[in-house]
Amino acid sequence: MIDNNISPFIKWAGGKRQLLPYIKEKMPLKYKNYIEPFIGGGAVLFGITPDKAIINDINKALINVYNQIKYNPIELMDFLSKIDIQSDVEPKEYYYKKREIFNDKIMKSEYDIELASLFIYLNKHCFNGLYRVNSKGLFNVPFNNSLAKSFNEDNIKAVSRYLQKVTILEGDFEVACQNAQEGDFIFLDSPYAPLNDNSFEAYTKEGFDIESHKRLAILFDRLTKKGCFCMLTNHNTVFIEDLYKNYSREVIKVRRYINSDANNRKGEEVIITNY
Known part of the structure; x- marks a missing residue:
């Protein structure tokens, strides 16, 4: 790891600053490459600054x-x-x-x-x-x-120095993981599944629908069979529980700062791992 004092340079809906202590605690002790297919604001990347990293997002403007x-x-x-x-x-x-x-x-x-x-x-x-x-x-x-x-x-200067060691991709999450090998650590923080049938959080015009979540779960299985360390975060819902029922789950209580209704700012997220 690189010991740099780096912070995300943007705020991002669903950012992982709040969950970062739990994520660090549950990370594998040793791994080869770090791969983050949904980079967003980069809170986890900049929080752990791995030596070998591949980041990706489908949002062209962000990349x-x-x-x-x-x-x-x-x-x-x-x-x-x-x-x-x-x-x-x-x-x-x-x-x-x-x-x-x-x-x-x-x-x-x-x-x-x-x-x-x-x-x-x-x-x-x-x-x-x-x-x-x-x-x-x-x-x-x-x-x-x-x-x-x-x-x-x-x-910004610290982020720039660190990114010299990072491979930056732009596109679909499956493509970003296609060269993942045994011993790599993949952190998956996709747009979250809906809390109910009438709500959905999407941040590109393409969106991230139910079928996308199912495709992500299939990728999680495939990476597991490859021998990769996988960690995924999402809302703690029945839908997500069913998709990842064969894996370890830890439920974390969180505050949702973006919700305009103060009564709906408390919730539960889940950290899912295959190790």
Whole structure:
């Protein structure tokens, strides 16, 4: 492991900062490569900083941010500094203007350093740091009235240094795991299964439906047969319990900070392992 003081550079719905102590405690003592097919905000990656890591996500805009921090951190921070200075005059109006530019670049598939800087800025200044898109795949989260700085320079530099050792992929979770070998540790933190039949949390326009969860469970079985160490986190539901009934399960009580209803902010998550 690398002893770096690194923190996630964005907030992410379903982020694992709250579960990190439990995850660290349940990790295998020794493993070869670390693979995280649903990287999100990277709380686990940056919390354990493995020497050999492969990360992936289907969210192209998110993976673009990781690549820009890895290869162009100084230029990225220059963009962000200009955005932060300009936003001081009319913060709310400025936010919606930048959101429109961000969505225009998404529609044009312009995954560049400007898009990455807008992603980080919008994440810092949108409601609850929630990445949510509409049916067209366009970001639609409102302004949170924050005047906070969009980034921490020392942290971005530390993240960039660490990412030099990390292989960054973009695409389907199965493809990200196709070269996993015996002794590798795979941490699976997909978009969560619904708490009931009428709710679902999806953060890309493609979504992550029931069939996707079933496909993930099949992958979990396949990786187990390969001799990989697998850990998966999700809501503690009957559906998830049934999918992983043959594996070890630990239920953890959590607070859900993103839920707007304070009465629904308490819940249970489960950590599932095959070892």
